Amino acid sequence: xxxxxxxxxxxxxxxASLFILLIHEIQxxxxxxxxxxxxxxxxxxxxxxxxxxxxxxxxxxxxxKVPRLLAILAVFLLFIFIGYLITRFIAPIAQEQFSKLIxxxxxxxxxxxxxxxxxxxxxxxxxxxxxxxxxxxIQNLESYLKEASTxxxxxxxxxxxxVFALILVPLFxxxxxxxxxxxxxxxxxxxxxxxxxxxxxxxxxxDHTLNSFIIGQLTVSVFVGMILLVGYLIIDLHYxxxxxxxxxxxNVIPFVGPFLAVIPAILVALFQKPILVLYVAIIMVxxxxxxxxxxxxxxxxxxxxxHPLTVITVILAAGSLAGFLGLLFAxxxxxxxxxxxxxxxxxxxxxxxxx
Numbered sequence: 498x499x500x501x502x503x504x505x506x507x508x509x510x511x512x513a514s515l516f517i518l519l520i521h522e523i524q525x526x527x528x529x530x531x532x533x534x535x536x537x538x539x540x541x542x543x544x545x546x547x548x549x550x551x552x553x554x555x556x557x558x559x560x561x562k563v564p565r566l567l568a569i570l571a572v573f574l575l576f577i578f579i580g581y582l583i584t585r586f587i588a589p590i591a592q593e594q595f596s597k598l599i600x601x602x603x604x605x606x607x608x609x610x611x612x613x614x615x616x617x618x619x620x621x622x623x624x625x626x627x628x629x630x631x632x633x634x635i636q637n638l639e640s641y642l643k644e645a646s647t648x649x650x651x652x653x654x655x656x657x658x659x660v661f662a663l664i665l666v667p668l669f670x671x672x673x674x675x676x677x678x679x680x681x682x683x684x685x686x687x688x689x690x691x692x693x694x695x696x697x698x699x700x701x702x703x704d705h706t707l708n709s710f711i712i713g714q715l716t717v718s719v720f721v722g723m724i725l726l727v728g729y730l731i732i733d734l735h736y737x738x739x740x741x742x743x744x745x746x747x748n749v750i751p752f753v754g755p756f757l758a759v760i761p762a763i764l765v766a767l768f769q770k771p772i773l774v775l776y777v778a779i780i781m782v783x784x785x786x787x788x789x790x791x792x793x794x795x796x797x798x799x800x801x802x803x804h805p806l807t808v809i810t811v812i813l814a815a816g817s818l819a820g821f822l823g824l825l826f827a828x829x830x831x832x833x834x835x836x837x838x839x840x841x842x843x844x845x846x847x848x849x850x851x852x
Contacts, residue, residue, distance in 0.1 A: 710832055724783070729777075740761055
């Protein structure tokens with residue numbers, strides 16, 4: 498019986514469950530490790546993202562015989578120049594628009610409340626349960642705003658710690674650019690020939706997956722942000738730059754991002770002129786159609802090859818378990834796990850064919 502496939506699968510499942518239970522019972526032992534990983538997570542992830550963005554520039558310069566250290570210096574100077582352009586020309590306008598948006602927020606809430614009240618008074622077919630739910634929201638609107646302000650304060654305090662962690666990002670980026678290509682050869686020297694080849698192939702696949710996702714998602718976000726900015730300026734929507742920048746950041750989240758990105762724009766359009774809500778919806782649909790049919794296929798290609806239903810399922814599960822961070826890292830984590838499983842599955846098929 499021990500040679501039966503179902504029995505081996507059952508034993509493997511039991512062992513995996515026991516292993517998970519063991520990890521849960523001795524999680525106190527791993528607490529220092531998790532604390533250390535959390536401390537370096539922001540500079541490591543930030544440096545990694547910048548690494549994939551800047552590596553093509555460094556390799557391009559090295560192609561023309563520029564020494565690596567000079568190429569890295571050029572990359573840092575390029576980042577400084579881009580940062581200067583942002584702080585000089587974009588940040589002041591965005592800050593002014595954001596301040597005006599915050600100042601007008603209480604008036605917008607009041608208009609929405611008045612609209613709901615008017616709608617209730619002139620709609621006799623609304624169920625009583627729905628009316629009571631709306632009344633509850635209106636009555637507790639002030640408490641909701643207070644809770645939101647508390648959340649904002651918490652976010653600000655976390656942002657301060659985030660800024661301190663960002664100081665280490667350039668250091669991580671420097672060593673990633675300088676010695677990143679030495680990691681796989683260094684680890685391979687401790688492996689035999691067969692395992693070394695398999696490890697090198699897996700490392701290349703993981704690198705390709707990460708590169709495709711990071712570069713592709715950032716390209717898509719910038720493209721969608723620019724399309725929305727042009728559209729918002731055409732219809733003369735207030736706070737157009739701030740709303741476009743918000744949409745650009747939200748589009749980093751696959752699938753859910755575009756829906757989150759359009760909510761503030763719809764609220765502003767409703768407050769400014771109700772007909773603009775239709776224009777905002779049309780602009781978002783056009784931007785998403787262009788991105789989905791032209792940009793994403795050409796930028797990402799079939800590198801990730803994840804079905805949309807899988808994307809929805811993974812994001813919903815990760816969001817419920819880990820909140821916003823789950824939404825942000827769900828798809829790249831899934832893509833990496835899928836790459837590892839696919840690699841070992843192909844290795845197993847090759848070994849089975851050889852034997």
